[in-house]
Amino acid sequence: PGSFTCACFFFAFSIMGLECVIYSEFDNIAGPKIVFQYPEGYVTSEEFDAVSDFIIAKPTLCAKLVSCAAIGRKFVGIPQCIEDRKYGRNALLFNLWLRVHRRLGLDAVRAGAAQGCVPAQLAGARV
Secondary structure (H helix, E strand, C coil): CHHHHHHHHHHHHHHCCEEEEEEEEEECCCEEEEEEEECCCCCCHHHHHHHHHHHCCCHHHCCCCEEEEECCEEEEECCEEEECCCCHHHEEEEEEEEEECCCCCHHHHHHHHHCCCCCHHHHHCCC
């Protein structure tokens, strides 16, 4: 049932142009890395390396909408930084981001936000 639910969820988003959902974070030893993505293996390490500076952004870009285009795809997310001494380097840098179809228009993102399918912050994205 869990994988069926994920497949249905992804199918609904693919209609809107969403190709992949990715959670990534900064590892203090390995650097930026993908922790989870659906579908698995959809974003290659080469693609991730090309956009990782925007995905796991410096604190100046945290909590701001970031979109970038690379390798024929668009990436949209809101990098986050939680500062606390319990984390290595005193901060946890992470992002739940989307890989969207290059032709995705703002109307599709806004429609998803209106239906509660896409975070409201992405409704104002310039993708």
